[in-house]
Amino acid sequence: MLHRIVASVFAFVFVLALTGMVTAASADEPVTVRLKWFNQAQFAGFYVAREKGYYSSAGLNVDIQAGGPDFPAIQMVAGGNEQFGVTGADQILIARSKGVPVVALAAIFRRNPFVLFSLAKSGIRTPTDYVGKNIGVKIGGNEELIYRAVLAKTAVDKSKLNEVPVKFDISPLLAGTIDVWPGxxxxxxxxxxxxxxDVNVVSPTDYGIDLYADTLFTTEKMLAEKPDVVRKFVTATLKGWADAIAAPDEAAKFTLKYGSKLAYDHEFAMMKASLPLLQPDAKPLGWMDAANWSAMQKLLIDAGFQKTPVDVSKAFTVEFIK
Incomplete structure (x- = not known):
């Protein structure tokens, strides 16, 4: 009889333990983050956070999805099936001006990596050298916005340029059919x-044009209904980015797991080139300023990219940045 009682107790304890294990296993909150572009070291902090267990330690089961032309982050997240996304900060303002309730959580690239560059042998060094040249233009996005802002700042008459629509393949630049490339x-x-x-680079930041680039965002609904999940995700993500900055070689190696065609040397070079753009000053990683958002909005409206102004104080929050 005693044996049966002991066996029953052990069985009951085992069931409780098993139930606890199942509960623990299913406790992680499933969330998806939609990247701005294809998998590469540009997003290494997310990979580091996942590979080092920062998301799982926070009770999150994070699915990292590549972006690109066919999977625009704003639309994917605003649709409600995905919780977080990465896009240019200008896209946050444009979306809000159209009634899309997205909110920026952290500016990952606080300095914009976009530049205008030419082959060194061309002798083109400043925007004033663009006159009479073939200038590649990526139409319709923040690349065009920044390019036109540079022309305005330097008083270069665009009618004196031969603007050529381009996409992503830099072969025309290398072949000499395009003189200046937006990249x-x-x-x-x-x-x-x-x-x-060898190349010559014109950096828009040298002319006072500095839009936040890759920006982590969510929706107003997510902020209202699951602020704790947002906090955990932002904290774990920025921890991943801090590690990526501290060990770019390790971050590049983690990146390789997310693309079969990625090469370590290129991803490591991308990480090293990103470092001064991720944390350009003593402010916290991911920090955002209202003045920068306001300047961005003015630039967008003046250029006709944004039709109506929005309350920039509602377009971003630094509540989850430590």
């Missing part, structure tokens, strides 16, 4: 150098 310090500039070409 990124952390990508196309590196690609040109890897192919043996």
């Amino acid at each position: 990124y310090l952390i990508n196309e500039v590196l690609a040109a150098k890897e192919k043996g070409f």
